[in-house]
Amino acid sequence: MNHIKHAILKSMGKKWLVKVNGWRLEEGWEKFAEEHDLHLGDFLVFKHEGDMEFEVSIFDSSHCDREYTEYLLEGVDNAEETFKKVKFKEAATHNCRGQSHYQCIVRPNYISNGYLRLPKHFAIANGLTNKKCDLIVRDERQRSWNLRLVAYDSCVRVYGEWSNFCIVNNLKKGDYVTFEIVPYGEKICTIKHLRHKKSDVTTPMSQTLASTSADTNPHFISTIKPYAFTKALLVRYLPMDFVKSNGLMSRSEMILIDEKQRSWSVWLGQTGHQFGIKRGWTQFRNANGIQLGDTYKFELTNNGTIPIAHVSISFISLVHDYPKIPIGFLKYLKGHDQHEHAILRSAGKTWLVKVNGWRLEEGWKKFANENDLHLGDMLVFRHEGDMEFEVSIFDSSHCDREYAEYLQQEAGFNNVEETCKKFEFKGKSNLCIMSSGEALPYAEAATYNPCSRSHFECIVKPYCITHSYLRLPKHFAMENDIFNKKCDVIIRDERQRSWKLRLATHDCRVHLLGGWREFRVANDLNVGDYMMFEVIANGEKPIWKFRGDKPNANIVSTRKAFPKEEFATCSSFTQSHVECIVRPYCLKRNYYRLPRGFARANGLINTKCGLVIRDERQRSWNLRIDTYGYGVYIAKGWSKFRVENDLKEGDRMMFEVVSNGEKPIWKFYGKFSHLSNLFSVI
DNA sequence: GCCCCTTCGGAACCCAATGT
DNA sequence: ACATTGGGTTCCGAAGGGGC
Numbered sequence: 001m002n003h004i005k006h007a008i009l010k011s012m013g014k015k016w017l018v019k020v021n022g023w024r025l026e027e028g029w030e031k032f033a034e035e036h037d038l039h040l041g042d043f044l045v046f047k048h049e050g051d052m053e054f055e056v057s058i059f060d061s062s063h064c065d066r067e068y069t070e071y072l073l074e075g076v077d078n079a080e081e082t083f084k085k086v087k088f089k090e091a092a093t094h095n096c097r098g099q100s101h102y103q104c105i106v107r108p109n110y111i112s113n114g115y116l117r118l119p120k121h122f123a124i125a126n127g128l129t130n131k132k133c134d135l136i137v138r139d140e141r142q143r144s145w146n147l148r149l150v151a152y153d154s155c156v157r158v159y160g161e162w163s164n165f166c167i168v169n170n171l172k173k174g175d176y177v178t179f180e181i182v183p184y185g186e187k188i189c190t191i192k193h194l195r196h197k198k199s200d201v202t203t204p205m206s207q208t209l210a211s212t213s214a215d216t217n218p219h220f221i222s223t224i225k226p227y228a229f230t231k232a233l234l235v236r237y238l239p240m241d242f243v244k245s246n247g248l249m250s251r252s253e254m255i256l257i258d259e260k261q262r263s264w265s266v267w268l269g270q271t272g273h274q275f276g277i278k279r280g281w282t283q284f285r286n287a288n289g290i291q292l293g294d295t296y297k298f299e300l301t302n303n304g305t306i307p308i309a310h311v312s313i314s315f316i317s318l319v320h321d322y323p324k325i326p327i328g329f330l331k332y333l334k335g336h337d338q339h340e341h342a343i344l345r346s347a348g349k350t351w352l353v354k355v356n357g358w359r360l361e362e363g364w365k366k367f368a369n370e371n372d373l374h375l376g377d378m379l380v381f382r383h384e385g386d387m388e389f390e391v392s393i394f395d396s397s398h399c400d401r402e403y404a405e406y407l408q409q410e411a412g413f414n415n416v417e418e419t420c421k422k423f424e425f426k427g428k429s430n431l432c433i434m435s436s437g438e439a440l441p442y443a444e445a446a447t448y449n450p451c452s453r454s455h456f457e458c459i460v461k462p463y464c465i466t467h468s469y470l471r472l473p474k475h476f477a478m479e480n481d482i483f484n485k486k487c488d489v490i491i492r493d494e495r496q497r498s499w500k501l502r503l504a505t506h507d508c509r510v511h512l513l514g515g516w517r518e519f520r521v522a523n524d525l526n527v528g529d530y531m532m533f534e535v536i537a538n539g540e541k542p543i544w545k546f547r548g549d550k551p552n553a554n555i556v557s558t559r560k561a562f563p564k565e566e567f568a569t570c571s572s573f574t575q576s577h578v579e580c581i582v583r584p585y586c587l588k589r590n591y592y593r594l595p596r597g598f599a600r601a602n603g604l605i606n607t608k609c610g611l612v613i614r615d616e617r618q619r620s621w622n623l624r625i626d627t628y629g630y631g632v633y634i635a636k637g638w639s640k641f642r643v644e645n646d647l648k649e650g651d652r653m654m655f656e657v658v659s660n661g662e663k664p665i666w667k668f669y670g671k672f673s674h675l676s677n678l679f680s681v682i
Numbered sequence: 683g684c685c686c687c688t689t690c691g692g693a694a695c696c697c698a699a700t701g702t
Numbered sequence: 703a704c705a706t707t708g709g710g711t712t713c714c715g716a717a718g719g720g721g722c
Contacts, residue, residue, distance in 0.1 A: 506692075
């Protein structure tokens with residue numbers, strides 16, 4: 001395999017040549033990703049067809065093959081032909097947003113006002129400005145509402161049955177809803193209500209979480225016991241060997257990530273000899289509809305100060321219970337609802353499975369057992385028509401099970417060509433996931449070294465709080481080619497939450513904005529706090545990792561050496577006085593730069609003239625005032641003055657303008673090492 | 683359904699410190 | 703002597719929110 005330099009990716013009848021460097025897809029991959037509009041959370045299946053040619057299937061958040069989804073949008077109604085292409089996957093993913101999507105948190109006035117206001121960018125992107133037209137909103141249950149879209153006052157609003165829509169869909173303050181524009185005739189456009197769910201404080205709208213890792217983290221599998229339904233304050237016990245082996249006894253807080261990738265903050269604590277979740281469990285249990293007897297996997301994915309655990313239930317139910325065909329896929333099976341059975345095919349064998357209300361029932365367990373399904377396995381169902389599905393099974397090695405078994409038998413295989421014929425592997429479309437510590441291919445994970453990646457460290461400045469952006473260091477911007485680049489950036493924080501922010505260059509500086517405030521608040525960043533951003537992937541949508549704790553020695557920015565109260569290096573308390581601090585450059589160079597305000601007030605802008613400075617002991621020095629570019633300086637004679645007054649870095653001094661003629665005369669009030677001294681003089 | 687005031691986000695500008 | 707960089711301020715349009 002090492003000699004292979006290129007791979008050919010095939011999708012939708014087209015081919016892309018991609019450079020292979022070791023085991024990494026490099027040159028050409030970005031083009032492939034761009035042309036397929038890949039998003040974070042999309043899921044790819046690579047089927048090797050020999051000679052490094054891969055047929056790539058792309059799955060998006062609807063659980064359905066992208067190609068088929070696009071086909072549907074075109075309004076084609078040839079069901080049988082279409083079903084030949086249909087696939088769905090049974091795995092948690094996240095949502096991706098495009099211009100035709102609009103996501104918002106429901107505000108109280110959305111309901112009380114009786115209208116919904118659409119953001120301008122969304123309205124423009126979809127040609128809804130300057131338009132008055134009828135509108136149909138269809139919800140997840142295919143119910144329709146007739147609404148009226150009205151644009152005026154630079155706003156686009158939706159009236160009509162909006163109130164009814166809110167009531168029937170039980171929309172409340174804090175819920176978030178997603179709309180997708182679906183073309184439907186000339187004058188009527190359909191905004192399709194995709195979904196709504198309660199947002200919680202730990203899950204801001206902008207966040208989209210990374211998927212869980214491969215099956216390599218400490219975990220245990222258990223069932224929900226009756227005590228999980230007792231009083232909220234009682235401990236929801238964790239197995240003690242798990243607790244001890246992972247050092248959880250010393251922790252008081254934990255983040256649980258559920259299958260919808262929502263994060264939940266819970267308190268840990270001890271009761272007698274038991275240890276477990278004290279607070280927060282009830283909310284987690286209720287929100288996830290956890291029932292007595294449910295089997296679940298508790299996987300510790302990060303064991304930092306605040307450990308992070310992924311709790312999954314439906315993976316297990318795939319094996320022990322009866323799986324349900326995803327809602328998103330049901331619409332593609334229209335016309336097949338009279339079928340009582342489905343045929344599943346895998347590895348050349350077939351299983352007859354009873355279908356009840358789109359749930360796979362009788363026969364499923366046999367299929368699961370005979371295919372030895374395990375927690376974390378992923379299945380891809382390809383509908384071949386007439387409710388016959390070809391099922392591909394992927395295990396935690398990311399390889400098709402059939403192939404993995406072959407590998408085991410043929411350990412140390414040499415017949416690459418023969419093997420590759422059967423080979424399929426899957427990978428997250430986004431390099432972020434591929435390169436994250438947990439999800440790296442194993443060989444790569446072992447050599448993962450964050451220090452080798454491009455990163456920058458900085459301190460939170462006051463402007464970061466008062467303004468909604470962070471300026472990025474120039475060297476970092478150049479190094480990562482983000483100068484003059486306008487794009488989204490995904491930042492994954494220490495709690496494994498992902499944030500979508502934006503990069504933009506203004507005034508020759510690259511800014512991190514569009515969600516900066518939200519990110520800062522959620523990560524409790526305040527003036528003086530340390531921050532480190534590390535580049536994980538640097539494509540069209542860069543992905544960075546954020547760290548808020550300093551890994552080692554103090555990091556002091558050059559400007560940090562002068563705390564906030566000293567930042568106003570010179571502040572003239574009247575036009576004729578100036579207080580100054582001796583900066584390092586004043587010692588290295590033969591000049592001192594005057595504050596522009598003071599220079600302006602005393603007519604010194606663009607001036608070159610002599611200057612006399614007298615001290616309190618009536619000693620005097622002849623100096624010169626000079627103008628270089630934008631600055632006004634005390635130039636010639638400065639060094640002598642500095643030495644004779646024994647000025648050192650950090651010393652404060654004050655000058656008073658005595659006369660302002662052709663050769664100004666200033667009075668020097670000596671140096672003050674401390675602010676208090678300065679005040680006593682004033 | 684319309685209007686108007688407030689708040690927010692972000693682009694542009696100003697200025698000081700320091701690098702070359 | 704000029705260039706570069708970083709921190710801070712100002713201004714203005716867009717969005718939020720509430721009254722009628």
